[in-house]
Amino acid sequence: MVYPTLANARATGNKMLAVLIDPDKARRDNLQQLAQYANDGHVDVFLWGGSLVNAPQSAYYLKLLRAHLDSVPVVLFPGSTYQLDPEADAIFLLSLLSGRNSDLLIGRHVQVAGRLKQMQLEIMPTGYLLIDGGRPTSVSYMSNTTPIPADKYGIAAATALAGQQLGMKLIYMDAGSGALNPISPDLIASVRNEIDLPLIIGGGIRTPERAAAALEAGADMIVVGNGLERNSDWLPELAAAVRGVSHRFDLVETPPVAAGVRGESSEG
Numbered sequence: 001m002v003y004p005t006l007a008n009a010r011a012t013g014n015k016m017l018a019v020l021i022d023p024d025k026a027r028r029d030n031l032q033q034l035a036q037y038a039n040d041g042h043v044d045v046f047l048w049g050g051s052l053v054n055a056p057q058s059a060y061y062l063k064l065l066r067a068h069l070d071s072v073p074v075v076l077f078p079g080s081t082y083q084l085d086p087e088a089d090a091i092f093l094l095s096l097l098s099g100r101n102s103d104l105l106i107g108r109h110v111q112v113a114g115r116l117k118q119m120q121l122e123i124m125p126t127g128y129l130l131i132d133g134g135r136p137t138s139v140s141y142m143s144n145t146t147p148i149p150a151d152k153y154g155i156a157a158a159t160a161l162a163g164q165q166l167g168m169k170l171i172y173m174d175a176g177s178g179a180l181n182p183i184s185p186d187l188i189a190s191v192r193n194e195i196d197l198p199l200i201i202g203g204g205i206r207t208p209e210r211a212a213a214a215l216e217a218g219a220d221m222i223v224v225g226n227g228l229e230r231n232s233d234w235l236p237e238l239a240a241a242v243r244g245v246s247h248r249f250d251l252v253e254t255p256p257v258a259a260g261v262r263g264e265s266s267e268g
């Protein structure tokens with residue numbers, strides 16, 4: 001089960017690393033190398049999904065990845081209802097709370113509810129928030145929604161809190177794949193201060209420093225996709241940065257909170 005691990009990470013200050021694989025960009029050699037890194041303890045979870053996915057290819061590569069993994073789970077992070085696959089361990093059942101597209105808040109969920117029930121995946125109801133990452137991303141375009149502006153900490157925090165009050169089990173804030181700017185530590189901290197749920201952060205994290213900054217600000221798990229697609233050689237260094245933040249949390253009783261967390265920008 002994936003959720004108990006996430007909840008435990010939240011409770012103990014342990015930090016987690018997820019690697020996102022877009023099935024359309026998957027390559028056999030890269031998948032094998034990522035699986036090897038995961039088996040060596042450098043990856044906690046794989047996420048599987050993309051904005052546009054050719055279904056047969058996705059199923060083939062997902063099987064291949066699973067065949068090479070010892071025990072690291074694979075969680076579906078679906079960009080569409082075509083991306084459900086019983087080969088995975090679990091699914092982030094996303095409600096796009098930052099948008100006002102009712103299809104992505106409830107419509108698609110109704111379409112797939114029966115299929116999901118049959119698949120017996122572990123289902124994690126996820127409040128999904130898009131945050132502006134400095135340029136339009138596939139997910140903002142495909143979802144036909146506007147991301148929350150990057151300096152509107154109060155709106156992000158209230159949206160995440162509403163997700164918690166609606167019964168979501170975790171919050172995933174995403175600047176979108178290939179974002180120019182990752183979500184700022186101050187925005188992460190303001191959301192962290194408002195909610196108790198596990199908090200996942202992704203989009204534009206392409207260096208160990210960016211990973212550490214997100215985790216120090218209050219993320220429980222970070223997601224890296226784009227930055228590992230062509231070259232995964234730096235994954236051990238990235239994993240070391242994640243563990244480094246976990247160990248720092250071992251030494252303090254209360255996780256530090258970034259300064260000025262309620263300080264929403266006065267602009268706009």
Ligand code: 1GP
Nearest residue numbers: 177178202203204225226
């Ligand atoms: C996108 O959060 C993920 O949904 C990962 O983003 O590909 O930029 O790492 P990147």
